[in-house]
């Protein structure tokens with residue numbers, strides 16, 4: 001009987017845990033790399049399972065197809081109405097970090113080697129999914145500040161996890177917002193009240209220049225120095241040799257305009273034969289047999305399932321030390337930050353990510369135009 005009671009208690013405890021989905025704001029760049037698509041897919045799969053509730057999805061870049069790409073993925077998972085936003089007036093503009101030239105959504109697709117370079121995959125996504133998005137140009141989307149402030153103000157204190165897998169522009173801007181009609185709190189006070197933690201894909205360990213942190217280095221410095229809650233980093237070194245996406249890329253093709261997550265991975269991962277012919281070359285480009293380096297997906301796992309479920313953590317302080325975005329991680333057992341390190345073998349982590357990406361959307365039939 002005691003065993004039965006214990007089993008019942010365990011079931012109720014699990015049900016209680018499930019009853020409290022983690023409230024997530026997802027902040028992504030969607031500019032050149034495509035692990036962002038995998039990360040947003042994982043997040044939706046976890047939301048379908050009741051493990052999280054996505055309360056907003058914002059782009060950290062402007063003047064390009066980033067917001068439209070977010071909307072295509074949101075719609076695929078039956079969440080076309082999720083709030084979206086983008087930064088205004090500062091940060092990364094255009095088709096690649098440092099380009100600083102707005103993408104013309106009406107210009108013909110340039111192709112892989114054309115004038116839209118790495119951003120081609122996101123412009124192609126919009127071309128292949130007409131009618132699935134509202135903002136072909138991220139600059140037409142609402143200000144991310146408004147989206148963040150509305151989302152945070154509507155939630156209970158200490159309940160929101162911010163998961164950033166792109167530049168830190170929005171977070172710096174949010175901290176600098178004044179009180180307004182949405183909330184009497186300024187940005188920093190609002191974050192301190194509502195945010196439980198920030199999980200970021202950022203940091204080059206132990207020092208270097210990390211893509212997400214370096215391209216708007218001033219915003220990164222300000223955000224990191226002033227953020228008032230615990231911060232967890234999935235750093236470059238952790239994610240680069242977790243590989244995911246091969247599994248969904250090799251699923252049967254459902255036809256055009258049916259599965260944007262599969263389309264992105266199938267269209268951007270080299271074949272097994274290509275990798276077998278020169279694995280070292282592809283590893284330098286962050287590809288393995290399992291797919292693409294899963295920097296952003298690992299941040300989502302840490303944000304929703306907790307940083308100690310699959311990972312060990314290492315405490316310290318991460319900071320930007322130069323105007324060019326150079327960074328350093330200083331170990332400190334009393335530091336405000338943690339970075340994740342390997343606990344579960346990385347191949348297993350890759351399989352967990354693949355499993356989430358393979359899950360069919362719960363509300364897919366409601367989200368496709370012809371179903």
Ligand SMILES: [Ca+2]
Pocket residue numbers: 028029030033035036165166296
């Ligand atoms: Ca990213």
